[in-house]
Amino acid sequence: MSVYSMTGYASAQHNPAKEGAEGDNKHSANSRLGIEIRAVNSRFLDLSFRLPEELRACEPALREKLNAKLKRGKVELRASIESTSSSVVTEPSTRLLQRLNAIQDHVKAWLPSAQPLSVAEVIRLAGDESQPGKDWQAETLQLADEVLDALMAARKREGTRLAAMLFDRIKQLRALAAQAEPLIPLLVTQQRQRFLDRWAQAMELTDGQAKSEMAQDRALTEATAFAIRIDVAEELTRLASHLDELERLVKKGGDIGKRLDFLIQELHREANTLGSKSAALELTHISVDMKVLIEQMREQVQNIE
Template sequence: MTGFARADGANGAASWTVEVKSVNGKSLDVRCRFPSGLDAVEAFARAEAMRVLKRGNVNIGLSLTRTARQSPLRLNRELLAQVIELAREIEGAGAERPRIDALLSVRGIIETVEEDGGGDAEGERAELEAALTRSVAEMLGKLAQARLDEGRHLAAVLSGHLGTIASLTEAAARTASLQPDALRAKLKAQLAQLLEAVPSLPEERLAQEAALLIAKADVREELDRLRAHIAQAHALLAEGGAVGRRLDFLCQEFNREANTLCSKSADVELTRIGLDLKATIEQFREQVQNIE
């Protein structure tokens, strides 16, 4: 679910930078940092992020710079004529003739012409918002592509973990087939303790204890469920799309079966396999957190 995209743009007297990034998250959380006055663009960004993304913490940032427009200048000829006339009077009184740059520096000689934007201003605003919208949409598309590329890589990693889980499951099945011998020895030891009890236990109670011990040691159901979960996980990876939450749920099921397998184990080797299984499932779960 991680990704990053950034681009610069310009339109008329405005320039901007759009930056989008995402990190892991259980659900989709979109946060925007936009300048004031761009509510329509921000609303589009949120809606577009929800359309192309399904999971993760997403941050969309937009910085906008507006370049001050250079207004045209105008010469105030009437005022200039008055200043020149005053300069001549001063020169007639024996003063030095003023330079032209000194005349032009008199306030009001050079004026700035204020333009009335009117409908043009509204049109320029609409054009700017459209350009910003396109830029945001493009960056969200690049972010989604970056996440998709990461997902393809993670799919291969997850398939490898599933292969290891499958191998350990079959190893547990082979070891469990040898478990009756260990179980028989354990049962004999426990029966010997029960027979030595004072007062002695009735035969019915001994039969119940033996049956309970055998039932607790049977791990065939756990192994069958592990195989079913492995097949379902492979199917989800092949399906593609937003499967992260369903894979996350499967991880919980994997863990439940592995824990039960270890608790039922009457053999050191089967316990070791169960612990390896739990370690691999945890690695699988950690990678699933990166999947949308």
């Protein structure tokens, strides 16, 4: 499966001219249906719809389609029906004008401050009356499928880019871990020799009154305690394990965003522990570089479905 981003955008319009000469009615030929879907990241699937009154009945079917394809994200679907016959002005009939005038008088009797109808509003009402209603459900659901497919393609392209970025950061983290691993035995050896040198100096100051074997044993004990304190082998092992799992999930694809987010938290914890146990400047630099890479991964993982 592929990796999908939660962010994406797609839109399309329904062209009545493609229906041929056997259209439903003149209303469909003079109107244009448009649908657009916007998606951004979110912890859960959050759907919202902005539909004109003519398409309110389509909302359950549209919601079902989105639920079938999307797992996470804040998704907004907008639909609109626009008239394409802007050059045609419908002349209102006398009957319509009489009815509008009577309605207006009735409204003003109860609401004296109400504004009177404008010429533009009367013409619009005349156009609505002359054009019978149309059932847009079939066209809406068909167009929604097209837009949803385009959205999934856009999310897949973005997901592919995010996966490539994660693979690159995983590679860099492995390289940093490989740099850190040989530093620990070297530090332990150096510190052991440093303890022995200090105890040798202490022996010289005591003029041989202390037993050299005891001094050496004490130095070795201190060196061992130091080695245990700075040992990050366990952290490096867990970090490698988390990187293996993260790489496996990205290759697998699908609904992996939440699991990736958890693994990023674990990576950050190991990098922090590595820094807290640091006994050399080189290890501190490695820990900082790791945390920078992990933070970059965290920002991008927030967008993966």
